[in-house]
Structures are given as structure tokens and as C-alpha cells.
Amino acid sequence: MRILMTDGSGLTARQCATVLSRAGHVVEALTSDPLCVCAFTRHVRRLHRVPPYGDDPFAWLEAALTVYKAGGFDVLLPTQEQVAVLSRAADGRAATVVPPFAALARVQDKLSAAATLTELGLPQPPQAIITDARDLAEWDVFPAYLKQPIGTATSGVARLTGPEDLKDRPVEDGLLVQHEVPGPLAMIQTVFAEGELLAFHACRREGEGARGGAGRKRGLALPEVRDHLARLGRELRWHGALSADVILGPGGPVFIDLNPRLVEPVNALLSGVDLLTPMLDLARGRTPAVQPAARPGVATHQLLPAVLGAAQHTGRRGAVLRELVTAAARRGGYAGSKEELTPGFDPRSALLVALAAGATIARPGLWRWFAAGSVRAYALSGPAWRRIVRGPAS
Numbered sequence: 203m204r205i206l207m208t209d210g211s212g213l214t215a216r217q218c219a220t221v222l223s224r225a226g227h228v229v230e231a232l233t234s235d236p237l238c239v240c241a242f243t244r245h246v247r248r249l250h251r252v253p254p255y256g257d258d259p260f261a262w263l264e265a266a267l268t269v270y271k272a273g274g275f276d277v278l279l280p281t282q283e284q285v286a287v288l289s290r291a292a293d294g295r296a297a298t299v300v301p302p303f304a305a306l307a308r309v310q311d312k313l314s315a316a317a318t319l320t321e322l323g324l325p326q327p328p329q330a331i332i333t334d335a336r337d338l339a340e341w342d343v344f345p346a347y348l349k350q351p352i353g354t355a356t357s358g359v360a361r362l363t364g365p366e367d368l369k370d371r372p373v374e375d376g377l378l379v380q381h382e383v384p385g386p387l388a389m390i391q392t393v394f395a396e397g398e399l400l401a402f403h404a405c406r407r408e409g410e411g412a413r414g415g416a417g418r419k420r421g422l423a424l425p426e427v428r429d430h431l432a433r434l435g436r437e438l439r440w441h442g443a444l445s446a447d448v449i450l451g452p453g454g455p456v457f458i459d460l461n462p463r464l465v466e467p468v469n470a471l472l473s474g475v476d477l478l479t480p481m482l483d484l485a486r487g488r489t490p491a492v493q494p495a496a497r498p499g500v501a502t503h504q505l506l507p508a509v510l511g512a513a514q515h516t517g518r519r520g521a522v523l524r525e526l527v528t529a530a531a532r533r534g535g536y537a538g539s540k541e542e543l544t545p546g547f548d549p550r551s552a553l554l555v556a557l558a559a560g561a562t563i564a565r566p567g568l569w570r571w572f573a574a575g576s577v578r579a580y581a582l583s584g585p586a587w588r589r590i591v592r593g594p595a596s
Contacts, residue, residue, distance in 0.1 A: 203482065206275040207231040208266065209282035210240035210249055211579035213415065213507065216543055217468045218281050219245040221478055230273065232266055235579040239506075242554035243544075256583045259287040260594050270296050277485045283582040285442070285463045286310060290590050299484040301394075301462060305438040309460040311351035311587065312378045318460075322437060324430050325456045327449070329380040335373050345382040347458075351375050352584045375584055380458065383451040388422060390448055391465055392431050393480045393493075394440040399432045400480045401493035403470035406450070408535050409503070410511050412573040416466070417508030417525075418535045419542075421473040421500040424448075427455050443481060466504075468542035473500040501539040505529050506555050513562035513569035522562045 205222055209215045210231030216239045222229045223245035230247050231240045234254040240246045250273075252265040262284065270278050278296040280288055289300040300306070309315045319326050332338045341362075348371065350358035361382075362368065371377070386406050393401040404427060409418035427448055435444060443464035448455045467477040473496040480490035505526075512525040529536045544551035561568040 203276040204228045204274060205230070205277045205279050205482075206250075206266075206270055206273065207240075207246075207279050207281045208284035208288070209233065209255075209580045210246065211235055211238040211577075212282050213239065213504065213543060214464055214466050215240055215281040216243065217466050218279065218464070218478060219243060220545065221467060221471060230275075232269060233579060238579060239554065242550040244548050244550060254579060255282075255284055255287075256581050256586050259284075259582075259586050259590050260291065263287045263291060267292075267295050277482055279481065279485070280442070281464060282580040283463065284580070286582060286587065286590050289462075291594050297485045297487075299442040299481050301441045301444075302439065305440055306462045307591065308438060309444075309462050312349045312353070312459070313351050313376050315460040316378055318434070318438075319457055322434060324434065325454060327380040327383045327451075327456050327458065329378060332373060332377040332379055338368055338371060338373055338377065338379075341368060341379055343381055347380045347382060349378040349380070350584065351378075352582060352587050383449045383456055383458075385449045385451040388424060388427070388448045388450055388455065389416060389419070389465065390424070390427055390431065390446040391467065391470055391477055392435065392444050392446075393477055393484075393490075394435040394442065394444060395480070395484055395490060396441050397436045397439040399428075399435055399492075400490050401470075401475050401477050402428045402431065403473060403475045403477065403496050404428075404448075405469045405473075405500075405502075408501070409508060410515065411504065411507030412510035412514050412569055413577065415507045415511070416504065417511050418503040418539065419469045419501070421469060421496055421498050423496070423498040424455065430455075430457075442484065443477065466542065468545075469500060469502045470496065472502060472540060473497050501535075501537075502542045503529070503536055503539045504543040505541060506543055506558055507573075509555070509559050509562060510569040510573055513566040514573075517566045519563050519566060522559065522566065526559055 210233035232252045250269045255262045278298040289303045289306045308318045346362045348360045391403045404422045404424040405419040407416040411417035445461040445465040447459040475496045483490035512521040
């Protein structure tokens with residue numbers, strides 16, 4: 203098939219490109235950034251320039267549909283936040299897979315997601331929705347996390363360590379404040395067909411990459427979380443991909459985030475769960491097979507975000523070098539691990555990793571340049587989300 207991905211800037215798109223290309227599909231991608239991560243791989247045949255999604259989602263949509271039609275693509279595959287405008291206004295103009303907009307709106311922003319989880323009685327950290335500056339000033343539980351309704355890749359999330367961190371925080375659109383729960387982060391991925399769970403996978407973040415991403419992962423069996431998400435999907439009549447972040451706390455798993463989209467599918471694939479084939483089947487109107495349970499314990503890594511994460515979290519050249527040496531020697535968390543992002547022979551991918559490693563060894567603060575550009579290309583802002591909710595101009 204000829205597949206057009208909605209994004210070429212994120213790690214999810216980069217992983218999807220490899221999986222789909224290796225399966226024999228022709229893969230192209232939309233992007234507003236000519237130096238996006240999908241420019242550095244042989245698995246994406248062509249990039250198509252479109253307007254930045256967050257500036258005007260409907261302008262992005264019209265440009266995307268123009269490329270889709272002109273290129274004779276079989277599927278327009280949502281790989282990032284563009285799922286929101288596709289759900290709102292694609293209107294059958296492309297073969298794609300998105301949830302009903304009413305369902306998406308119940309999880310797209312953090313306040314709505316928290317309300318939906320509360321309604322279903324699914325576990326979350328102790329929390330409060332703040333709509334008044336006085337209530338925010340009176341918050342007295344620390345540490346905690348303050349979350350804006352809309353944010354991507356940890357943007358719009360602040361860790362509060364004391365009352366001084368509450369100053370000068372805008373409250374107009376409401377804020378979610380959650381107690382910090384100790385424990386590792388688990389990344390959860392599912393695919394649904396009109397509320398029926400087709401695929402489930404969970405993995406633990408073993409090493410933190412840049413902007414809260416995962417440099418290293420290990421697959422888990424979390425049947426309790428599977429049951430929770432199956433219930434959520436049934437309630438919403440979800441269609442397509444739905445992902446979640448869960449903290450494995452002392453009292454059990456608690457949900458801290460929901461994302462109405464696909465997230466980094468390679469650890470799942472290596473664990474025996476194919477997330478992409480059901481998505482393609484649904485987009486083409488076929489009946490997908492239910493995926494088997496994952497094999498727990500599969501270890502994977504992404505060297506690029508791991509290197510950028512070492513630069514971000516330490517600000518030291520030595521930390522970047524140690525990360526590279528440990529990965530090359532297959533020691534520590536890299537022992538028995540497989541590369542997710544840049545596997546196999548792909549000279550352009552190797553060049554990107556080399557550029558990031560060299561730049562952050564020379565100046566660790568340059569991690570921001572590599573990480574921030576990708577997020578800007580696909581991030582959904584609060585004003586853009588409100589525009590999507592209002593719908594296209596008549």
C-alpha cells in the first residue's frame with residue numbers, strides 16, 4: 203500500500219516508517235520541518251511540506267488532503283496530534299482511522315480526561331481542578347504536578363516543589379493539579395474497533411530520554427491496566443489507537459495521562475503485538491484480527507532520545523559520552539536490548555545520531571534544538587484545540 207503519515211517529526215512516525223517500509227509498503231510523510239527526523243531515513247520515500255499543524259489545524263487539513271488525493275495514497279495514517287482535526291473534519295475524504303469526535307473530546311485535554319477517568323472510577327492520583335487563582339494559591343501539597351489542559355511532550359506540565367512555584371500561573375482555561383505518586387512510568391498502547399479491544403501492550407520506561415520520553419523500555423504484563431482500558435474503550439466506543447501513561451505506584455497503577463493516538467509501536471511489535479496492521483485494516487474498512495497477548499520482558503532502546511536525555515538531565519558532556527559507550531558496549535540497560543528508532547542499515551539515521559551526539563558532547567544545551575523542533579512541528583496548542591472544537595469556518 204501507499205501510506206501517507208500525518209507527521210514526519212515525531213519518534214512515533216519514525217518508528218512507524220521503519221515497520222511499514224519493512225512490511226513492503228511505500229511510506230511518505232507530511233511535515234512543516236524539512237529537517238524532521240523522517241528526513242533522516244531511507245524508509246520514508248518523500249516528505250511533503252504542509253503548514254505547521256498547531257498554527258491552523260484546518261489549513262493543515264486542507265493541505266494534507268490535497269497531498270493525499272494528488273498522490274493516490276491508500277491510507278492517511280495518524281501518527282501524532284493531527285488525529286484531532288481528522289476526527290473533527292475529515293468527513294470521509296481520506297481512508298484513515300480516528301475515533302468519533304465526541305469520544306476524542308472526552309480525553310483530548312487533561313481536564314476532560316481526568317473527568318472521564320473519574321466518572322468511570324479508574325485510578326488516578328489525588329487531584330484537583332483549579333479554576334480560580336485563589337484556589338491555586340491555597341494549594342499546599344508538594345511535590346505535585348500542575349498541568350495545563352493542552353500540552354504535548356511534557357509542555358504545559360510543571361513540577362511543583364513549594365508555594366513559590368505557584369506564582370504567575372495563568373488559570374483562565376483551568377488547571378489540573380495532581381499529587382506526585384512515587385513509582386516507575388509505564389507506557390500503555392491499545393487499538394480499538396468501535397469499542398472492542400483489538401491490541402494491548404505495556405512497557406516500563408527504564409531510562410528517561412529528552413522531554414520525558416523513553417530512552418530505554420522493557421515490556422510488562424499489566425492485566426489490571428488492560429481491564430481498565432478495555433472498559434474505557436467500551437464506554438467511549440473508541441475507534442483506533444488510544445495510549446496512556448501510568449505510574450506503578452505503591453497502591454497500584456494510577457493513570458496520569460491519556461493520548462488519543464498511536465505511540466512508538468516497536469517494543470510492542472518485538473513483544474508479539476502488531477499495533478499498525480489493525481490500524482491499516484480499520485482505515486481500509488477491513489475486519490482486523492485480535493492481537494495475541496504480549497511477551498513480557500522484551501528490552502528495547504532509542505539511542506537518539508537517550509543521548510539527548512543524558513544532555514538534558516545532567517548538562518554534562520561526560521554523561522553523553524557514558525551513554526554512548528554503554529550503548530556501544532551493550533552494558534547496563536542496553537544488555538540484550540534492541541534498537542527501536544534506527545535499526546539495521548540506514549546511513550541517514552546513523553548520521554542524525556552522530557550529529558546529535560557530536561553536538562551535545564560539544565555543548566550539552568544543544569539538546570533543546572534537536573528536541574524542541576520536532577515538538578513544534580506537530581504540537582496542538584490550546585487556541586488550536588478550541589478552534590477544532592468550534593469546527594471549520596463555514
